[in-house]
Amino acid sequence: MSDKTVLEELQGRFAPGPVLPQKTLDGIPTAWVPAEKCHDALKYLKYESPRRFRMLYDLTAIDERARTGKTPGQRPDGDFSVVYHLLSYDSNEDVRLKVALKGDRPSLRSAVDIWPAANWYEREVWDMFGIGFEGHPHLRRILMPPTWEGHPLRKDHPARATEMGPFRLPEEKMEEEQKALQFRPEDWGMKRKPRAEGTDYMFLNLGPHHPGTHGLLRIVLELDGEEISDAVVEIGFHHRGAEKMGERQSWHTYIPYTDRIDYLGGVINNLAYVLAVERLAGIEVPERVQVIRVMLTELFRIESHLVWYGTFAQDLGGLSPVFYTFNDRERVFAIIEAVCGGRMHPSWFRIGGVAQDLPRGWDKLVREFLDYLPGRLAEYDNMIMKNRLYKMRTKGVGRITLDEAIEWGITGPNLRACGLEWDFRKKRPYSGYGQFEFEIPTAADGDCYSRAAVRVEEIRQSMRIVEQCLNNMPPGHHKSEHPLATPPLKGHTMHDIETLIDHFLGVSWGPVIPPGEVSFGIEAAKGNNSYYLISDGNTVSYRTRIRTPSFPHMQAIPMMCRGLMIPDLIAILGSIDFILADVDR
Amino acid sequence: MSEALRSIIIILSVIGGVMTIAAGLIWVERRLLALWQDRYGPNRVGAFGLLQVLADMIKVLTKEDWIPPFADKSVFFLTPAIIAITTLLTFAVIPFTSTILVADLNIGVLFFLAMSSLGVYSVTLAGWASASKYSLLGGLRAAAQMISYEVFMGLSLMGAVMLAGSFDLRVIVEAQRGLWYVVPQFAGFVIFFIAGVAETHRLPFDLPEAESELVAGYHSEYSGMKFGMFFVGEYIGITLISALITVLFFGGWLGPVLPPVVWFLIKTFFFIGFFILLRAALPRPRYDQLMALGWKVLLPVSLLNLAVTGGIMLAGR
Numbered sequence: 001m002s003d004k005t006v007l008e009e010l011q012g013r014f015a016p017g018p019v020l021p022q023k024t025l026d027g028i029p030t031a032w033v034p035a036e037k038c039h040d041a042l043k044y045l046k047y048e049s050p051r052r053f054r055m056l057y058d059l060t061a062i063d064e065r066a067r068t069g070k071t072p073g074q075r076p077d078g079d080f081s082v083v084y085h086l087l088s089y090d091s092n093e094d095v096r097l098k099v100a101l102k103g104d105r106p107s108l109r110s111a112v113d114i115w116p117a118a119n120w121y122e123r124e125v126w127d128m129f130g131i132g133f134e135g136h137p138h139l140r141r142i143l144m145p146p147t148w149e150g151h152p153l154r155k156d157h158p159a160r161a162t163e164m165g166p167f168r169l170p171e172e173k174m175e176e177e178q179k180a181l182q183f184r185p186e187d188w189g190m191k192r193k194p195r196a197e198g199t200d201y202m203f204l205n206l207g208p209h210h211p212g213t214h215g216l217l218r219i220v221l222e223l224d225g226e227e228i229s230d231a232v233v234e235i236g237f238h239h240r241g242a243e244k245m246g247e248r249q250s251w252h253t254y255i256p257y258t259d260r261i262d263y264l265g266g267v268i269n270n271l272a273y274v275l276a277v278e279r280l281a282g283i284e285v286p287e288r289v290q291v292i293r294v295m296l297t298e299l300f301r302i303e304s305h306l307v308w309y310g311t312f313a314q315d316l317g318g319l320s321p322v323f324y325t326f327n328d329r330e331r332v333f334a335i336i337e338a339v340c341g342g343r344m345h346p347s348w349f350r351i352g353g354v355a356q357d358l359p360r361g362w363d364k365l366v367r368e369f370l371d372y373l374p375g376r377l378a379e380y381d382n383m384i385m386k387n388r389l390y391k392m393r394t395k396g397v398g399r400i401t402l403d404e405a406i407e408w409g410i411t412g413p414n415l416r417a418c419g420l421e422w423d424f425r426k427k428r429p430y431s432g433y434g435q436f437e438f439e440i441p442t443a444a445d446g447d448c449y450s451r452a453a454v455r456v457e458e459i460r461q462s463m464r465i466v467e468q469c470l471n472n473m474p475p476g477h478h479k480s481e482h483p484l485a486t487p488p489l490k491g492h493t494m495h496d497i498e499t500l501i502d503h504f505l506g507v508s509w510g511p512v513i514p515p516g517e518v519s520f521g522i523e524a525a526k527g528n529n530s531y532y533l534i535s536d537g538n539t540v541s542y543r544t545r546i547r548t549p550s551f552p553h554m555q556a557i558p559m560m561c562r563g564l565m566i567p568d569l570i571a572i573l574g575s576i577d578f579i580l581a582d583v584d585r
Numbered sequence: 586m587s588e589a590l591r592s593i594i595i596i597l598s599v600i601g602g603v604m605t606i607a608a609g610l611i612w613v614e615r616r617l618l619a620l621w622q623d624r625y626g627p628n629r630v631g632a633f634g635l636l637q638v639l640a641d642m643i644k645v646l647t648k649e650d651w652i653p654p655f656a657d658k659s660v661f662f663l664t665p666a667i668i669a670i671t672t673l674l675t676f677a678v679i680p681f682t683s684t685i686l687v688a689d690l691n692i693g694v695l696f697f698l699a700m701s702s703l704g705v706y707s708v709t710l711a712g713w714a715s716a717s718k719y720s721l722l723g724g725l726r727a728a729a730q731m732i733s734y735e736v737f738m739g740l741s742l743m744g745a746v747m748l749a750g751s752f753d754l755r756v757i758v759e760a761q762r763g764l765w766y767v768v769p770q771f772a773g774f775v776i777f778f779i780a781g782v783a784e785t786h787r788l789p790f791d792l793p794e795a796e797s798e799l800v801a802g803y804h805s806e807y808s809g810m811k812f813g814m815f816f817v818g819e820y821i822g823i824t825l826i827s828a829l830i831t832v833l834f835f836g837g838w839l840g841p842v843l844p845p846v847v848w849f850l851i852k853t854f855f856f857i858g859f860f861i862l863l864r865a866a867l868p869r870p871r872y873d874q875l876m877a878l879g880w881k882v883l884l885p886v887s888l889l890n891l892a893v894t895g896g897i898m899l900a901g902r
Contacts, residue, residue, distance in 0.1 A: 205718075
C-alpha cells in the first residue's frame with residue numbers, strides 16, 4: 001500500500017487540479033471532482049487504487065440552493081451535489097467523492113456499470129432530487145408513486161401537508177392512480193421474451209399484501225412453472241419521508257423518528273444518529289453512558305434477532321418457533337421497559353447521553369434473562385438449526401459469493417455469512433465497543449442456512465457483551481456535561497442566569513449544532529446503518545441522509561432468487577432479515 | 586323392518602359422530618397447538634372454550650359467501666362439496682366395531698382408495714376454477730402431490746391386505762386378533778401415515794395451501810361456508826386417515842376390558858393427536874423435495890415391503 005492518502009492519489013491521477021479536498025468532521029477523505037471526471041475517478045478508486053474501494057457504501061445528493069453559507073471549507077459553485085461514499089474492506093478506509101451540479105435539471109453519468117448496487121441509489125436520487133443519470137437502465141421513481149409531482153427532498157418541495165393545498169381525490173384522479181398501479185412488464189424493466197411456440201411465462205404479483213413479505217413489499221415474478229426466471233422488486237409502500245423530516249425537526253426531536261426506521265432495532269437507530277450528532281457537536285460522553293448504550297443496543301440486537309428467528313422458521317412453514325421466540329422477546333422487552341419505559345420505540349438515547357439513569361434492580365432483571373436464554377437457544381438449535389427439513393430448505397438456497405455481496409453493498413450478518421469477518425463494532429469500534437470481548441461469527445457458504453447460523457451465533461455473542469456490561473457498569477453520570485447535551489443537565493441552571501438561558505433555549509428551540517459534515521456508521525442488527533448529517537449551524541440539520549442496510553439487501557433479491565422456486569424466494573426473504581421501514585425510510 | 590331402522594340409525598350416528606368429531610377437532614387442534622406453543626388458545630367461549638366450535642360455526646355460516654366474478658361459477662360452487670362428500674362416504678366402510686358399520690363391502694380398501702382419488706378433484710378443480718394465480722399454483726401442487734402419494738398409499742396397504750387375504754376392512758381387523766399388523770407391516774404403516782398426511786395436505790405436507798408462499802393456495806378465493814367445507818373436510822380427512830390406521834394396523838376395535846367402540850376411538854384420537862403434533866413441530870419441504878421423497882424413497886420402500894411380505898408368505902406356506 002502506498003503512503004499517499006487516497007486524496008493525494010486521486011490528485012496525482014487527475015492532475016492538474018480538479019480534485020478539491022474538503023474537510024469533514026468524521027475524518028473521511030472527502031473531495032470534490034468535476035462531473036465529467038467523476039465516472040473515471042470512481043472507476044479508478046474501484047479498480048486501480050491500491051486500496052480497492054470495492055463497495056459502493058452510499059450514493060446520495062444534497063440540494064445546496066438553500067445554504068446560508070456558514071459551512072466551512074471550500075465548495076464549488078453548484079445547485080446540487082451528488083455524494084458517493086465508497087468503502088474498502090481491504091484497507092478499512094472510506095472515501096467520499098462529491099460532484100457539484102448546476103441547473104434545475106442536472107444530470108450525471110450513471111455508475112451502474114461500475115456497481116450494480118448503484119441502480120437503486122441512483123433511482124432514489126432521481127426520485128428525491130430530480131437529478132438524472134445518463135446510461136441508467138431504468139431510471140424510474142422508486143420510493144414515491146409514479147404519479148407524484150416534484151422531487152420531495154428538494155428544498156422547495158413542501159414537507160408537511162399544511163404547506164400544500166387540501167388533498168382531493170376526484171374520480172378521474174383515482175382512476176389515473178389505479179391505472180398507474182397496474183402491472184405492465186415494460187414499465188418494470190421486464191421484457192416479454194418470446195419463448196417456444198405456444199408457451200409463455202406467467203407473471204405473478206407477490207404483494208404488496210402477502211404473508212411471506214413481512215410488510216408492504218411487491219415483487220413481480222416471471223414464472224416458468226414454479227421456477228422464477230426474473231423478479232422485480234417494488235418498494236416505497238413504507239416511505240414516510242424520514243430524511244425530509246430531518247430537515248424540519250430539531251436535532252433533539254428527530255430522535256423518535258430514528259426509532260421507526262428499523263422498527264425492530266429500537267435504540268440501535270438512536271445510537272447511529274446520536275453518535276453522528278455528538279461528533280458534529282464535539283461531545284464526549286461519560287463511560288457509563290457508553291456502557292449503558294452498548295447494553296441497550298445489544299439487548300435490542302437480541303430482540304431483533306429473536307423476531308427474525310421465529311419468522312424465518314415460519315416462512316419455511318414451521319408454525320411454533322415464532323411463538324417461542326416472541327415469548328423470549330417479551331422478556332427482553334420487560335428489561336427494556338423497566339429501563340426505558342417504552343418497548344419497541346423507546347427513543348431513549350439523547351444527544352450527549354441517555355434519558356435517565358438505570359433504574360434500581362436493573363441488574364437483577366438482566367441477570368435473570370442471561371440465565372434464561374441459553375437454554376432456550378439450545379432448544380431452538382435442536383428444533384430449527386439441526387432439523388433436517390429446515391436444512392433441506394435452506395442449504396444451498398439463495399447463495400451469494402463474497403464478491404457479489406461486496407458489489408451489491410451487502411453488510412452485516414448477510415456479509416459475514418459469505419465468509420468475510422467484518423463487524424463495525426470490531427473494525428471501527430465506537431461507543432466503547434473496543435473494550436468488550438466478543439467474536440465475529442462467520443459462515444462460509446453465503447446461503448440461507450449460513451445467514452441463519454451467523455445470526456443465531458450473534459445472539460450468543462450479544463449476550464456475552466450484555467454480561468460484560470452487567471459486570472462492569474462504571475459509575476458516573478448518565479449524560480455529558482457538555483452544553484450541547486440535550487436536554488442539558490440541570491445542576492447549574494438554578495445558580496447562574498447564563499446557564500439558565502442556555503438551558504431554556506436548548507430545551508425550547510433545541511441545541512444549535514456547529515456547522516459541519518459527518519457520517520457515522522454502526523453495526524445495526526441488520527447490517528450497517530449510518531447517518532450522514534450536514535449542519536449549517538442551525539437548530540435543524542441541513543441534510544439528513546440515512547443509509548440503511550435493508551435497502552441494498554432488498555436490491556439484491558432478484559439476483560439471489562433467479563432460477564429458484566417460489567418457496568426458495570420466501571426462504572431468501574426470511575433469511576435476509578429486512579425491515580421494510582428500513583428499506584423505504 | 587328393524588334391520589332397515591338399525592341401518593338408518595347407524596348411518597345417522599356415523600354421520601353425526603364424524604361431523605361432531607371433525608368440528609370438535611377445530612377446537613382440539615387449536616387448544617393442543619396452543620399448549621405446545623406456550624399460549625392459551627381459545628378459552629373464552631363456554632367452559633374451556635368448548636363453545637368456540639359453535640361460535641366458529643355461526644361465524645362461518647353468516648359470512649358473506651362471495652364468488653369472485655372471474656371464477657368458473659359452477660365448478661367453484663361444486664368443489665367444496667366434493668371433498669366433504671368423498672371423505673364422508675369413505676366412513677361407510679369403516680368398521681367401528683364388528684357390528685357398527687354402515688356398509689360391509691368386501692372391497693372396502695378399494696372403495697377408500699377410489700374415494701380418495703375422487704377427493705383430488707376437489708382441491709385441483711378448486712384451484713383451477715378460482716381463476717387466480719395463487720389458487721392455480723396451489724391446485725397444481727395438490728394435483729401432483731396427491732396423485733403421487735396415492736400410488737404408495739395404495740401399495741402400502743397391500744401388505745395388510747395380503748396378510749388378511751381380504752379387501753374387507755372387517756376381515757382385516759379380525760385377522761389382527763393375534764398380532765396387530767403394525768408389527769409385521771411396520772414399513773407399510775409408516776408409508777401409509779406419510780401418504781395420509783400428504784393426502785390430507787396437512788403440515789408438513791401442506792404445500793397446496795402453503796400460507797407463507799401461496800397465501801392460502803387452492804382455497805384463497807373461498808369464503809363463508811364454502812371455505813368452511815374445505816376446512817371441515819380437512820378435519821374429516823384427518824379423522825378418516827386416523828381411523829384407517831387404527832383399522833389397518835392397530836387392530837381396530839380390538840382390545841381388552843373396555844367396550845370395542847371405546848378402543849376404536851382411543852386409537853383414532855391418538856393418531857389425530859399425532860397429526861396435530863406434526864403440525865406444531867415441523868416445517869414444510871419444497872415441492873420438488875416432496876416429490877423426490879415420494880418417488881425416490883417411498884415408492885421403492887413400499888414395493889420392497891410388498892415383495893418381502895409376499896416372499897415371507899410364500900415361504901411360510
